[in-house]
Amino acid sequence: STLNEEPLSLNNSSQEVNRYDELNYNLQLSLEEELNAESNDNNVFVDQHELSPLNHNDESEIDYSTDENEDNESIEQMGSELHPFTHILAKDAIFEFLQLIRASQISKRESEKFLSFIKSLLPFPNQIPKDMNRLFIGLGTTNHFNKKAICILCEKEFENNQQFYNECNGISIVKSTNLKLWICDASLIELPPAIRTKRSNIFLISMYIGYTEPNVKTWLRSSFENINALKTADFQVESLQKSFKIKVCGCIADSPALKLMANMIGHNGYYPCFYCHIKGEHVRQVSKRQYQYEVLVHYRTIKSFSINSKEAQLNNKKVLGHLGTSILDEVLDIPLPHGLIIDYSHVSLLRHFRDVVKTISLSLAPVIRENIDISLRAQVIHHFFNRKLRGVADFSFIKAIELENLLFYGFIPHFMHYITIDQLSFISLFVIGVRLLHADDACDTIT
Known part of the structure; x- marks a missing residue:
C-alpha cells in the first residue's frame, strides 16, 4: 500500500503545480488587459455632439442608422441558413423571434440584449442580425416611428433635439x-x-x-x-x-378631447354643443351655465359650421362657440359636424351616471352607504360580465363597463329604498334610454 501511495502523492503535487502556473498565467493576462484598457481609455476622443445624458436610460436614443451596403447584406443574409449546422432559414427564425418579443411587450433596448445573447450562443458564423434595425430591414419592415420636440410657447419644432437635451442636461x-x-x-x-x-x-x-x-x-x-x-x-x-381605398368616417372622443379636435369651446360656456346652437344661461347661484330644453332645436349645418369656423379663424374671436377652423377638415371624408362622434361610454356613464351616483350616495348616511357597498360587492352576476359590481367607495378607478353593469342591474334594486320618487323616476328613464342604444336587434331602428 505504501508503494501505491507515493506515486499518487507525486501526481497530486504535479497537478497542483500545473494549476498554480495556470493561475499565474491567467492573472498576468488579466493585468495586461486592464493596462491596455486604461491606455485605450486615455486615448479615446469624445465628440461632444455624440454625448447625451439619456444614453443609458432613454430607449429612443439608440442609434439605428445603417448605410445601403449593410441594408443589402441584411436582406441577403435572411435568405440563407441560420448557421452551417442547421437547415432553418434565418428569415424564419428571426420572424419567430420578432413575434416572441412583441408578445412579451419588451422594449427595443431589451430586445437587442436578447438578440445579442442569442447571437453569442449560436455557432460562428451565423446570420443573426447585430441590432434591431438590421432585423427590420432583413424582414422588409419599414420603421414609421418619428419623434419630435415642440416648444409650447412658440409652437415651433426644435431643429436639433440632441443639442436641446444636452443643454438641459437631462434633468x-x-x-x-x-x-x-x-x-x-x-x-x-x-x-x-x-x-x-x-x-x-x-x-x-x-x-x-x-x-x-x-x-x-x-x-x-x-x-x-x-x-x-x-x-x-x-x-x-x-x-x-x-x-x-381608405376613407376616414369621423372622430370619436370624449367631450374634452373632441372640443380640441373641433377647435370649439368646452361644455361650460355659451354655444358649447357640437350639433346645435343652444346658447345657455349663466346661473349665479351655482356659478354654472344651464341649458334649458327647447322643442325646436336650431341645429348646426355643414354650411353654417364651415362659415362660423372660418369667421372665427379670420377675426381671431369666438363665433357661436367656434374658436377657429378644425384640423379634422383636412382628413375627414364626412364633413363636420356630422364627422364628430361623442364617446357614449365617457359622456353617459363615466361622467353623467357616475356623478349622479356619487351625489345620491353622499346624501345618504355613512351606515347606509356602507351597507349598499357590501350588498353591491356580494351581488351574483352572469359569468360573461368579466367584472363584478363595485361599491360606491371604489369609484376612483372604475371602468365604463362596470358602470354600465351597475346602471342596468344594480342601482335601482339597491338604492330604491333610500331615494326620492323623483330621483327614482329620473334613473328609471335614464336606464330605459341607455338600453334603447343597445336595442337595435330587438327594436326597430326608429328608436
Whole structure:
C-alpha cells in the first residue's frame, strides 16, 4: 500500500503545480488587459455632439442608422441558413423571434440584449442580425416611428433635439405630477367581428406628452398629411392580392378631447354643443351655465359650421362657440359636424351616471352607504360580465363597463329604498334610454 501511495502523492503535487502556473498565467493576462484598457481609455476622443445624458436610460436614443451596403447584406443574409449546422432559414427564425418579443411587450433596448445573447450562443458564423434595425430591414419592415420636440410657447419644432437635451442636461427643472399623455389612434371598422373584439383593428397614429393641452394642429398635422397621402393611393394587401381605398368616417372622443379636435369651446360656456346652437344661461347661484330644453332645436349645418369656423379663424374671436377652423377638415371624408362622434361610454356613464351616483350616495348616511357597498360587492352576476359590481367607495378607478353593469342591474334594486320618487323616476328613464342604444336587434331602428 505504501508503494501505491507515493506515486499518487507525486501526481497530486504535479497537478497542483500545473494549476498554480495556470493561475499565474491567467492573472498576468488579466493585468495586461486592464493596462491596455486604461491606455485605450486615455486615448479615446469624445465628440461632444455624440454625448447625451439619456444614453443609458432613454430607449429612443439608440442609434439605428445603417448605410445601403449593410441594408443589402441584411436582406441577403435572411435568405440563407441560420448557421452551417442547421437547415432553418434565418428569415424564419428571426420572424419567430420578432413575434416572441412583441408578445412579451419588451422594449427595443431589451430586445437587442436578447438578440445579442442569442447571437453569442449560436455557432460562428451565423446570420443573426447585430441590432434591431438590421432585423427590420432583413424582414422588409419599414420603421414609421418619428419623434419630435415642440416648444409650447412658440409652437415651433426644435431643429436639433440632441443639442436641446444636452443643454438641459437631462434633468427636469420642475417636478410635477401634471404630465399628460394624449393618444390619437384609428380603428378599421369593416373587419370581421373576431378581429374587432380582440382589438386587432386599432393602430396608433400619434401621441403627445406634455404638461399642457396640445395644440392639435401642430401635433397632428404631419400625421394627417401621411394619412392623406395614403388615401390618394390604393392601399395594397399582398397576402390578399387586393387593393383598398381608405376613407376616414369621423372622430370619436370624449367631450374634452373632441372640443380640441373641433377647435370649439368646452361644455361650460355659451354655444358649447357640437350639433346645435343652444346658447345657455349663466346661473349665479351655482356659478354654472344651464341649458334649458327647447322643442325646436336650431341645429348646426355643414354650411353654417364651415362659415362660423372660418369667421372665427379670420377675426381671431369666438363665433357661436367656434374658436377657429378644425384640423379634422383636412382628413375627414364626412364633413363636420356630422364627422364628430361623442364617446357614449365617457359622456353617459363615466361622467353623467357616475356623478349622479356619487351625489345620491353622499346624501345618504355613512351606515347606509356602507351597507349598499357590501350588498353591491356580494351581488351574483352572469359569468360573461368579466367584472363584478363595485361599491360606491371604489369609484376612483372604475371602468365604463362596470358602470354600465351597475346602471342596468344594480342601482335601482339597491338604492330604491333610500331615494326620492323623483330621483327614482329620473334613473328609471335614464336606464330605459341607455338600453334603447343597445336595442337595435330587438327594436326597430326608429328608436
